[in-house]
Amino acid sequence: MSQPLLEVKHLRVEFPTRRGTLVALDDVTFDIAPGEILGVVGESGAGKSLTGASIIGLLEPPGRIAAGEIWLEGGRIDDLPPDRMRAIRGRRIGAIFQDPLTSLNPLYTIGRQLVETIQTHLPLNAGDARARAIALLQETGIPAADARFDQYPHQFSGGMRQRVVIALALAAEPKLIVADEPTTALDVSIQAQIIALLKRTAKQHGAAVMLVTHDMGVIAEASDRVAVMYAGRIVEIGPVQQVIHQPAHPYTVGLMGSIPSMESARERLLQIDGAMPRLNAIPPGCAFNPRCPKVFERCRRERPDLLQAPSTRAACWLVGPSSEGVR
Amino acid sequence: MLAFVLRRLIQAVVVMLTVAFIAFMLFQYVGDPVTNLLGQDATPEQRQQLRADLGLDASFAVQFARFVGNAVRGEFGLSLRQGRKVSSLIVERFPATIELALSAAVIALAVGIPLGVYTALRRGRFGSQVFMTLSLLGVSLPTFLIGILLILVFAVLLKLLPSFGRGEVVMLGGWSTGWLTIDGWKHLVLPAITLAVFQLALIMRLVRAEMLEVLRTDYIKFARARGISDHAVYFGHALKNTLVPVITITGLQLGALIAFAIITETVFQWPGMGLLFIQAVQFADIPVMAAYLCLIALIFVLINLFVDLLYFAVDPRLRIERPATAH
Amino acid sequence: MSTTTTAISPAAKPGRWQRFLDSDLWFSFTHSPTAIIAAAIALVCVTCALFANWIAPHNPFDLATLDLMDARLPPAWEEGGSSKYVFGTDDQGRDILSALMYGSRISLFVGLASVALSMLIGVGLGLLSGFIGGAVDGFIMRVCDVMLSFPSILVALLIDGVGRALFPNAHESLAFSVLVIAIALTGWVQYARTVRGSTMVERNKEYVQAARVIGVAPLRVMFRHVLPNVLGPVLVLATIQIAGAIITEATLSFLGVGVPPTSPSLGTLIRIGQDFLFSGEWWITIFPGLMLVLIALSVNLLGDWLRDALNPRLR
Numbered sequence: 026m027s028q029p030l031l032e033v034k035h036l037r038v039e040f041p042t043r044r045g046t047l048v049a050l051d052d053v054t055f056d057i058a059p060g061e062i063l064g065v066v067g068e069s070g071a072g073k074s075l076t077g078a079s080i081i082g083l084l085e086p087p088g089r090i091a092a093g094e095i096w097l098e099g100g101r102i103d104d105l106p107p108d109r110m111r112a113i114r115g116r117r118i119g120a121i122f123q124d125p126l127t128s129l130n131p132l133y134t135i136g137r138q139l140v141e142t143i144q145t146h147l148p149l150n151a152g153d154a155r156a157r158a159i160a161l162l163q164e165t166g167i168p169a170a171d172a173r174f175d176q177y178p179h180q181f182s183g184g185m186r187q188r189v190v191i192a193l194a195l196a197a198e199p200k201l202i203v204a205d206e207p208t209t210a211l212d213v214s215i216q217a218q219i220i221a222l223l224k225r226t227a228k229q230h231g232a233a234v235m236l237v238t239h240d241m242g243v244i245a246e247a248s249d250r251v252a253v254m255y256a257g258r259i260v261e262i263g264p265v266q267q268v269i270h271q272p273a274h275p276y277t278v279g280l281m282g283s284i285p286s287m288e289s290a291r292e293r294l295l296q297i298d299g300a301m302p303r304l305n306a307i308p309p310g311c312a313f314n315p316r317c318p319k320v321f322e323r324c325r326r327e328r329p330d331l332l333q334a335p336s337t338r339a340a341c342w343l344v345g346p347s348s349e350g351v352r
Numbered sequence: 353m354l355a356f357v358l359r360r361l362i363q364a365v366v367v368m369l370t371v372a373f374i375a376f377m378l379f380q381y382v383g384d385p386v387t388n389l390l391g392q393d394a395t396p397e398q399r400q401q402l403r404a405d406l407g408l409d410a411s412f413a414v415q416f417a418r419f420v421g422n423a424v425r426g427e428f429g430l431s432l433r434q435g436r437k438v439s440s441l442i443v444e445r446f447p448a449t450i451e452l453a454l455s456a457a458v459i460a461l462a463v464g465i466p467l468g469v470y471t472a473l474r475r476g477r478f479g480s481q482v483f484m485t486l487s488l489l490g491v492s493l494p495t496f497l498i499g500i501l502l503i504l505v506f507a508v509l510l511k512l513l514p515s516f517g518r519g520e521v522v523m524l525g526g527w528s529t530g531w532l533t534i535d536g537w538k539h540l541v542l543p544a545i546t547l548a549v550f551q552l553a554l555i556m557r558l559v560r561a562e563m564l565e566v567l568r569t570d571y572i573k574f575a576r577a578r579g580i581s582d583h584a585v586y587f588g589h590a591l592k593n594t595l596v597p598v599i600t601i602t603g604l605q606l607g608a609l610i611a612f613a614i615i616t617e618t619v620f621q622w623p624g625m626g627l628l629f630i631q632a633v634q635f636a637d638i639p640v641m642a643a644y645l646c647l648i649a650l651i652f653v654l655i656n657l658f659v660d661l662l663y664f665a666v667d668p669r670l671r672i673e674r675p676a677t678a679h
Numbered sequence: 680m681s682t683t684t685t686a687i688s689p690a691a692k693p694g695r696w697q698r699f700l701d702s703d704l705w706f707s708f709t710h711s712p713t714a715i716i717a718a719a720i721a722l723v724c725v726t727c728a729l730f731a732n733w734i735a736p737h738n739p740f741d742l743a744t745l746d747l748m749d750a751r752l753p754p755a756w757e758e759g760g761s762s763k764y765v766f767g768t769d770d771q772g773r774d775i776l777s778a779l780m781y782g783s784r785i786s787l788f789v790g791l792a793s794v795a796l797s798m799l800i801g802v803g804l805g806l807l808s809g810f811i812g813g814a815v816d817g818f819i820m821r822v823c824d825v826m827l828s829f830p831s832i833l834v835a836l837l838i839d840g841v842g843r844a845l846f847p848n849a850h851e852s853l854a855f856s857v858l859v860i861a862i863a864l865t866g867w868v869q870y871a872r873t874v875r876g877s878t879m880v881e882r883n884k885e886y887v888q889a890a891r892v893i894g895v896a897p898l899r900v901m902f903r904h905v906l907p908n909v910l911g912p913v914l915v916l917a918t919i920q921i922a923g924a925i926i927t928e929a930t931l932s933f934l935g936v937g938v939p940p941t942s943p944s945l946g947t948l949i950r951i952g953q954d955f956l957f958s959g960e961w962w963i964t965i966f967p968g969l970m971l972v973l974i975a976l977s978v979n980l981l982g983d984w985l986r987d988a989l990n991p992r993l994r
Contacts, residue, residue, distance in 0.1 A: 043706075081577055115579030122577075127570035130589050131669055132596070141588075142578045177668045193578060367825060378841065488983070492975040494926040496933045496946075497968045500953055504965070508956055604828065611830040618934055619953075633840035633936050641840055652828055 028099055029056035030233050031080070031201055036093035038075055038084065038257075040304075047304040049075050049088065051257045054331070057201065062227065062234040064248030064265065066241060066280075068301050072257040073237040077203040079103070080235070081120050082110040098200065116146040119194035119232070121223075123206035125186035129178035135162075135189050136174035139196060146197035161192040164229075165222060184215035191223060195230055202227060205237045220247050241280070245269060253277050256301055256312040263337025273334035274341045275317045311340070319343060360660055364653045369420070371649035375642035376419045379429075428643040433635045438643045442625060447527045448518060449624030452616065453609040455540055456547035460609075461602060464552040468559025469594075472567070473586060483556070490553030495612060499546040499619035506542060514539050516621040547616045551605050558601055563594045596666055603659035607652045707988040717980035724974045728787045731780035736765070739773035739781060740941075746772050751955075754962050767962040769951060775962060778948055779970050785944040786971070789859055790925035794917055796863035797924075801870025802913065806905070808871065809878025810898070816875070823868045831865035835927055838864060839936050854939045862927050866920050870913060877909045911989045918982035922975040929971055945971045 038050035095103040139158035162170035165188040208216040252262040261274040279297040299316040314324040334344040428438040471480040507515035519539035521528040530536030614626030632640035750772040753760045766775035808819040842857035890900040931937030932946030952964025
């Protein structure tokens with residue numbers, strides 16, 4: 026097994042507030058292999074975006090990494106001084122955010138923004154940088170890239186802008202791209218195009234992708250593996266088809282069951298009662314226990330680690346060699 | 353763009369007509385228009401003659417039209433207080449006020465903008481706190497009090513600078529300037545600083561607030577995520593976006609400066625239009641008040657127009673008339 | 680719960696006072712040293728002003744008590760000063776400290792009255808504009824735009840000047856009214872805009888239409904729902920504007936076109952004092968100046984704190 030590109034180990038992110046410390050990410054552990062696409066799915070507030078922000082080192086204060094480590098290509102990055110981290114951003118880790126409209130500076134041409142990014146990381150002169158920028162635009166499917174190089178963001182439609190954003194993220198050939206809800210702000214018809222584009226260009230450039238979204242359809246379409254997050258923890262992780270068709274964690278079961286499908290006939294959609302707990306009210310033991318249809322005594326006492334299930338790993342006491350609950 | 357300019361021009365004309373209307377009402381109905389035009393020493397025969405000439409029994413619209421016609425030519429009759437033509441009084445005093453206002457504007461911008469940027473980028477540092485407190489003081493101290501304090505320190509106690517008048521002026525054609533003599537500058541220092549303080553504090557707080565807003569945007573976050581250097585982020589992206597709205601405000605502030613000069617001119621007995629206006633208000637010298645009003649309105653309208661055009665030059669979003677092309 | 684007769688009743692809700700003490704607002708206030716100091720200073724100034732009649736050591740406007748022999752005395756701690764006149768006297772023998780208190784009263788009165796009037800006009804026009812919409816709204820907004828582009832001092836001066844011309848021998852209360860109206864008309868625009876915005880949002884909500892169907896006057900319903908929504912920003916505006924109004928009044932009085940000379944405010948006192956700066960009698964102008972600054976500064980600080988405390992984004 027080749028060394029994983031990204032290793033997140035027991036990441037813990039806290040927000041000190043006047044009413045006490047909120048734990049937003051609790052013991053998050055996962056890997057991403059080179060060239061792989063890992064989907065990270067969960068409800069709003071589950072901690073998906075925070076994980077991405079921690080990895081690129083743009084956690085907004087007062088949030089801070091309280092414990093854990095983040096390793097990139099065998100080197101630790103969570104404790105780097107700011108200027109070293111800045112050198113990594115863009116060059117080794119690229120980022121894509123949700124809203125293409127607000128991701129681009131409205132007062133600069135997209136060409137200028139591209140060239141600036143390229144020249145920050147690569148020793149190219151203006152002419153070469155421009156050529157490279159135009160090549161990137163063409164690659165991401167912008168027609169007449171030469172002419173559009175000098176246009177402003179508001180002259181592009183939403184889908185086009187997101188293509189520009191992808192081009193910007195790939196500009197310095199990063200090995201990892203953190204994509205935070207890249208299609209949520211786009212029309213449904215465009216979403217498929219953008220996801221296909223992301224997959225294709227990532228493969229072509231040999232980059233791994235951490236794809237954060239709440240849309241299971243996107244996950245199913247694009248990821249190799251998927252991690253399900255709940256209340257700041259990973260509750261299940263595994264190859265995407267297994268997680269979708271053979272989920273082990275009751276939350277994942279509920280999540281998959283609540284997605285309408287044209288294939289299977291069902292009377293009613295599954296619904297999970299209750300709501301994800303707020304950060305200041307996370308119950309002891311397993312965070313899902315108040316809502317779990319299969320809860321038992323141990324769930325309320327002890328918090329489970331990710332245990333091996335038949336095809337995935339799930340943080341559930343129903344799973345693993347020492348399971349005692351009802352199956 | 354042409355449509356825009358046309359629309360603004362029409363607006364400007366409407367505003368001017370409204371102001372002219374108000375001035376006309378002052379002229380006709382507050383006090384005696386005949387006295388306003390002929391002065392207080394006119395004989396009864398002269399008054400009779402003027403009444404007949406003016407046809408004061410003519411319709412309201414006609415009289416208004418005549419007033420506007422006169423106003424456009426700068427004809428506002430005689431000052432009730434001084435007996436001289438209003439237009440020549442104003443022309444005489446105009447350069448003094450303009451030079452004062454411009455000097456203050458330069459000070460306010462040259463000090464206010466950098467301080468605003470500094471306090472935004474170095475939030476929480478001791479220096480920033482000091483400047484923020486000083487700016488609060490600047491906004492809470494009435495202009496006249498600042499003037500008096502400056503007089504107390506620099507003229508009375510230290511005997512360094514003069515405290516009234518303009519000093520030596522040089523005539524350049526019809527324009528009397530104090531900028532060409534040392535004595536003129538010495539007289540200009542205290543009044544210019546006095547006038548500038550309030551605007552300086554406002555600009556500083558505005559720039560700071562704008563910059564903090566800009567630093568929170570997605571495109572700044574995205575720029576950081578691409579590894580752009582702090583310097584480029586702050587002084588390339590953030591500063592440009594900050595200054596765009598600041599431009600409008602500062603343009604309008606120039607108009608405010610000319611108006612606030614009234615106070616400064618009173619404190620320092622600076623022979624400008626403001627002092628003239630105050631004396632007119634104290635004396636109920638209607639022709640002068642009306643003329644000053646129209647002139648100020650004109651200046652404001654012109655500045656507004658200029659600022660709008662400046663916006664066009666700076667913000668590309670306003671320049672494009674065609675909608676964004678399809679994806 | 681207790682097993683007495685009220686076994687079914689729920690636990691008593693904490694009273695209003697208790698809720699206030701628990702609120703974020705109070706927490707923010709008690710944890711902000713500047714807000715506390717500002718409030719303390721403001722309280723002292725207001726008390727001095729309100730109770731000037733009883734607290735002031737002298738009555739500077741009772742001509743019978745003035746003694747020209749006591750004119751131009753320096754403050755008590757300087758050579759030549761007397762403890763009878765702590766801050767010294769002016770050229771007519773008036774005690775500066777007492778003049779300060781009486782003057783603050785006038786300044787505060789004009790300031791508060793004009794802000795109250797401003798709020799009334801602004802909120803009223805804003806409600807009208809937002810609720811009726813159409814041409815009325817368009818007209819009012821146009822007026823707002825034009826008024827905003829003129830600096831307040833000019834508007835105040837103009838109205839004051841016109842008032843003087845129309846009523847040359849005005850009664851004192853008329854002069855005050857003109858002054859208050861003049862200052863009020865410089866500040867109403869911001870209230871109008873804020874309230875208009877909220878009104879337009881509320882107007883489109885379904886409960887207004889429902890009320891119309893039932894027959895309840897929508898205006899009454901709007902008052903009950905719009906007003907609470909805008910109270911926050913309006914209050915912040917008012918606090919910030921009080922300082923502005925006080926300064927505007929002081930400026931107008933300094934320029935000689937503010938309060939009538941028989942009731943000098945702090946601005947008038949400063950103007951009187953300026954003539955004596957060069958002869959070294961600085962106290963006649965500096966102490967009123969200091970008082971003015973204290974009042975304006977403390978109110979501004981309170982306004983700043985209030986705005987930050989009520990801003991949901993900063994929490």
